Amino acid sequence: MKTIFFICRQILPTFVLLLTLAAPVYTQGVTNRDTLSLAKEIAYIGEFGKAAKLLADFNSRNATPESLEFLAWVEHWRGREQSAIKNLKLIPGWDSGNSSVRILLDEIKAFRSPIIESSYEFNSDDQPMSLSNYHIKGNIYRSWLFSPGASLRYLSYNSSYGNGTSDYLWYEASNRIGLNSAKIIFELKAGGLTSYFGDKREFTWRVMVSKQLFKKITLELSAGRTPYLYTLKSVYHSEEPLMNNFVTGALKFNSKDNYRAELSYISNNFGKDERVYTTYFWLLAPILKSDYLRLDAGYSFNFSNSTSSTFKPASDINENITPSVGLQFKGMYDPYFSPINQYINSAVISATIKGGKLLSISTKLVYGFVAWSDNPTLWEQSVNSISTYQTYFSKLKFSPVEFEAKADLKLSDKITLSAFYIYNNLAFYKLNKANFSIKYVL
Template structure:
């Protein structure tokens, strides 16, 4: 009987202690759990607490804990419950608007924040969030007016000043002048000069202009081509859709020949926080082989493709692509490839990434042809030499590569970066030519294929110097050892951002 009495007294004491605990104690205990990132424990405490109490502090903390724990749908429900339960407490709309903004739900966030500003038109954070939404949706004038309004009432506000500066820079023209020298063992040497300018005005208008001049130094002659392009980019940020349109003209020989029309369409759809879909179609010149540059007729190609891209804060990067190239002779080259880069080292001064790539390419019909005529081949009585004319056409080419990428940012205004692709297993059907006889005993050149292993290598290094906030200079060098040629390139690029002065 004494034991039962003692147990009863113990449970009664525990019950009285629980009843004597104030609601604030539970909320603060849950806050302490959240501070140590024990979100599950904080969630359990607040579920129980908010089921028995109607406390604005408990609801606000619970919504924040659920956001930290990435339980966004539940956090949204708690935010809405808090606003419904305390309709006169305007700060809850600020909480909810901030939450929607951070999830990228800009239209909903703006509606909630505008409702909050109806009660307090000078609240700094709400105004800046609305300005940011206008900016990210491409409504630059509205964003600029909102930032200027903030500076009028809060002179010297650092966030409003930074946003206004960013807006002025975003609307300023961007100029890029580059020169690149390339030498391949085909043999093909070229000097490419390019001038490009872009000017972002709004979500609907972001025009660009590009002039590209290429001087080819061939063994027997020189060729100069020119390519003029103009385009515009439309960004429907609310739906995550971007449309880039380009049109232009190309002339294979600067002083003579016909101008050939060119054009491209690139449609990009954001499908998740880090995932994008690309669809592209392009009509463009082909000048990658010695034969294509020597050709008396301009070699053009149509390119259609689709891709899915991964970009998670520039740390996790990846891409999977299918592409089809079609030429005037109705031949096609189909390519599929995928690659992934993962972070290996991330610090303030340096980043290092590593990954893997796999690609496959093949053609409907090989363009590997003899260098000499049939009579010359018969007279020479030697192995038949060949080359790709007028374009490269890989046959059952499979490449497995290890990837590496680095970026070093010293304390001074210089950035070093580079990337490498090292083939670890690569095979292709290598074409060869030989003399054969037909049924009527006539000689002709036959084409055969031999499965061949090779070791592709692609290296690139870049050094960029920030001369001023608006001006930067970059120098780069690349080395490429591919299936049918080895090439080196070196280039200089000067970039200038014509930042307008603050008003």
């Protein structure tokens, strides 16, 4: 017993001393792990500002390569690229070829590189009218406050109606402001539209605000003034382009690999008591997911209405009315399409195929299985020996169809080719649209 007591008395002080010396090292390790884990948890739920503050405070006392790199990643997502680069360059060996630090630096460099995209689009419908749309645009990221862009479109319409060809030039400048810490994005656009068959120039603008309300829900609001060039009369009816003052609002739900949904409202205003408004909702749910194939199915609902009908007797470019046949006039929308009590219930199915990181192909089919609207017809009447017309409405049932197909091919880190095709069969017209584009990162 005395021997055991003697051994304990000799060893215990040494053991206590070792624990005392090791405690700060152990505590420091726990503190490092706890701080980084907490910062990652905060960042991954989108609270980048709080995560950056926590990491900056930690790095001021005891910076590590891991904490510096993660702070740089957080600052990158906050749109603070200079701060991200500064933190990365504090890491020993930051410029080594294969490090994760070098990869993040290259990502930031690509994010800040100017992007130029050029496209050609061809539309053809059975009004009949066709459109050739030549479009070039570019943008560059400078900071969260300044991400300027520019866009130039040359629109060439062709139809057997009226003058045959009608051309427009639409140019815009833009800026994007990203308050990532507040999860708010502002986008501002301003420009002008010039028609070649008239001397009038119209001012165009658009403002969009996006705010992430919750982790999976985003609110988007927008308003603006843009040209309406979709009907024969809107393109050819006068020397002034028809302008649309619009307001939109949307709630978007996106759980990434799971459900997606949207509820939206659109109001298009063409003048006093001339308004078309639309409310729609859609929901998509995954039915098959793999690394190479994803299938989604869902439902959509659309309701559209107008303050008044713009369906009038068909007339030529000089406003000469086409004579009635059997007292019924042939009609056309003048100058914009005005649905009356239009309801569309649709089934939606979409598929996405991925060929690695280089190729992506997606398709979507929307079929209106229950749809109806108040369909206008025009009948000739005589009032005080003057010929005029009366509009009557009857319920029209129809089955709208929309099909989309898109392909993206990444030729290199700098060049991406894209193409898409859209087919619409609606109550108003049938439309075919094809687009080809190339995007180049400078």
